[in-house]
Amino acid sequence: MLIPGHAPGSPLAPENIDLFDPTRFSTGSQHPSWHTLRAGAPLWRQRAGNDTEFCSVTRYEDVLAVIKNHQSFSSEYGTILAVLGGDSAAGRTINLMDRPRHSALRGATMPQLSTGAVLRLAERTKARVRKTFEPLRDAETVDVAELTAGLAMTVVGDIIGVPEEHWRDVASWSMTGVAPEDPVYADGTDQATLRSAHFELFALFHDLVRERMRRPAEDLVSTLIATTVDGVRLSLDEVILNCYSLVMGANTTTPHVASHMLLALAERPDQWRRLHANPALTSRAVEEAARWATPTNHLVRRATRTFQLSGGTVEEGELVAAWIGSANRDESVFADPYRFDVGRRPNPHLAFGFGIHYCNGAPGARLVLRQTLEEVLDIAEGLAVAGPVTHLQSNFINGITSLPIAVTSRSKTEAMAGRTADHPCSGGEA
Numbered sequence: 001m002l003i004p005g006h007a008p009g010s011p012l013a014p015e016n017i018d019l020f021d022p023t024r025f026s027t028g029s030q031h032p033s034w035h036t037l038r039a040g041a042p043l044w045r046q047r048a049g050n051d052t053e054f055c056s057v058t059r060y061e062d063v064l065a066v067i068k069n070h071q072s073f074s075s076e077y078g079t080i081l082a083v084l085g086g087d088s089a090a091g092r093t094i095n096l097m098d099r100p101r102h103s104a105l106r107g108a109t110m111p112q113l114s115t116g117a118v119l120r121l122a123e124r125t126k127a128r129v130r131k132t133f134e135p136l137r138d139a140e141t142v143d144v145a146e147l148t149a150g151l152a153m154t155v156v157g158d159i160i161g162v163p164e165e166h167w168r169d170v171a172s173w174s175m176t177g178v179a180p181e182d183p184v185y186a187d188g189t190d191q192a193t194l195r196s197a198h199f200e201l202f203a204l205f206h207d208l209v210r211e212r213m214r215r216p217a218e219d220l221v222s223t224l225i226a227t228t229v230d231g232v233r234l235s236l237d238e239v240i241l242n243c244y245s246l247v248m249g250a251n252t253t254t255p256h257v258a259s260h261m262l263l264a265l266a267e268r269p270d271q272w273r274r275l276h277a278n279p280a281l282t283s284r285a286v287e288e289a290a291r292w293a294t295p296t297n298h299l300v301r302r303a304t305r306t307f308q309l310s311g312g313t314v315e316e317g318e319l320v321a322a323w324i325g326s327a328n329r330d331e332s333v334f335a336d337p338y339r340f341d342v343g344r345r346p347n348p349h350l351a352f353g354f355g356i357h358y359c360n361g362a363p364g365a366r367l368v369l370r371q372t373l374e375e376v377l378d379i380a381e382g383l384a385v386a387g388p389v390t391h392l393q394s395n396f397i398n399g400i401t402s403l404p405i406a407v408t409s410r411s412k413t414e415a416m417a418g419r420t421a422d423h424p425c426s427g428g429e430a
Contacts, residue, residue: 011036026393034326042311052084054319060330062309066322068355073301093245108227115363128154129371145403148258152250155364161219173197174251182393184401205243253295254365259400260293264340266383285342291349294325382408
C-alpha cells in the first residue's frame with residue numbers, strides 16, 4: 001500500500017479512479033488518482049453512491065478558485081460528499097452559510113478564536129499537552145492516535161465552554177459523526193451509528209445552552225446565544241447546531257495532523273534530527289505537517305453561475321468537490337511535493353482553507369500542534385513506527401485511527417548513559 005504522501009508512481013486508468021468510495025481512502029493512498037487527474041483530467045465527473053453527479057477539481061489553481069470565489073460557489077447546499085443530496089443544516093451553521101449571513105456569525109465568534117485570544121490560553125494548553133504525552137516518557141510503545149484524539153479539546157474546550165469531563169466523549173462523538181462506517185466508530189448500521197453520535201452531542205449541547213441562557217459565561221456558547229443574524233437572535237436549534245459545527249471542525253482535523261506529523265517524523269529520522277538540532281524550525285514543521293496531512297480531503301461547493309476552470313467549464317447548479325489534499329501536492333506550486341520537509345519555505349498550503357471560510361480554529365490548531373511537537377521533542381530521542389498504521393475509512397477526513405510508535409525517551413537514554421559512566425570498568429581496563 002502506498003502511504004499517503006508518497007510519490008504516486010504510474011498514472012492510473014480513469015476507470016480505476018473512484019473518489020467517492022470511503023473504503024479506498026482507508027486501504028490505499030489517493031495521491032496516484034489525484035496526480036493522474038491533475039495531469040490529464042483536472043475537471044473530472046463521476047457519480048456518487050446515490051447516483052448524484054459531482055465534479056472533482058484537483059489542481060491548486062482550480063481548488064483555490066472554487067474555495068475563494070464565494071460569489072460563484074455556494075456553501076449553503078452542503079460542503080461534503082456524504083451529503084450530496086443537501087445538508088439539513090444548510091444556511092444555519094457558519095460553515096454552511098454564504099454572505100451576508102455568514103459575516104454576521106463569523107464576526108461575532110472570531111474574537112474568541114483569534115490568535116491573541118488563543119495565546120492567552122497558551123500556558124494552560126501547554127500543561128494539558130504535557131499531560132497528554134506523558135505516556136511517552138515511560139512506555140516503550142504507544143498508540144499515538146489514541147493520545148492525540150482529544151488534542152483539539154485542550155484548546156477549544158474552554159473557548160467553546162464544554163466542561164472538561166466531557167472532552168473525550170465529545171472528541172469521539174465528533175469523529176463518529178464524520179466516519180460512521182469506520183470499524184473503530186461503527187455501532188450497527190451507518191445510519192444508526194450516526195444517529196447515536198448526533199443524539200449524544202445534541203443532548204449535551206442542549207443542556208449546556210440551556211444552562212448558559214440562565215448563567216452566561218465568557219465562552220462561545222454564550223456568544224452564540226447573544227448573536228443576531230439579520231437582526232434576529234439565533235434559535236435554540238441554531239445555537240446547538242453551531243456548537244456542533246465548532247467541535248466537529250476541531251476534533252476531526254487537529255488530532256490527525258498531529259498523528260500524521262509524528263508518523264512522518266518517525267519515518268524520516270533525518271528530519272527528526274534536523275528539528276532536534278534546530279528547534280527554531282518548529283513553526284515551519286507545523287505548517288509542513290498541515291500540508292502533508294491535509295486533514296480535510298475535500299470541500300464541496302455548488303456553482304451559482306457558469307465558471308471557467310483550467311480543465312473546463314462548470315455549469316450553474318453543478319456540485320464541485322475541491323480536493324485540498326491534491327492541491328497540496330501540486331507540482332506546479334510545491335517543489336518536490338512528495339517530500340516532507342520541516343524547513344519548507346514557501347509553503348502556501350490550503351489545509352486551513354482560504355477566503356471567507358478560512359478555518360476559524362487555525363490559531364488554536366497551530367498553537368496545540370506546535371506545543372505537541374515541542375513536547376515530543378523534549379521527551380523523545382527517537383521515534384519509530386512499531387506496527388501497522390490504520391487509516392480512517394472516510395473520503396472527507398484524512399485520519400489515522402491507530403499509530404503504534406516506539407519511543408526512545410531522553411530520560412531512559414540519559415539514565416543508561418549515567419549507569420554506563422558509573423560502571424567501574426567504563427572507559428578503562430577491566
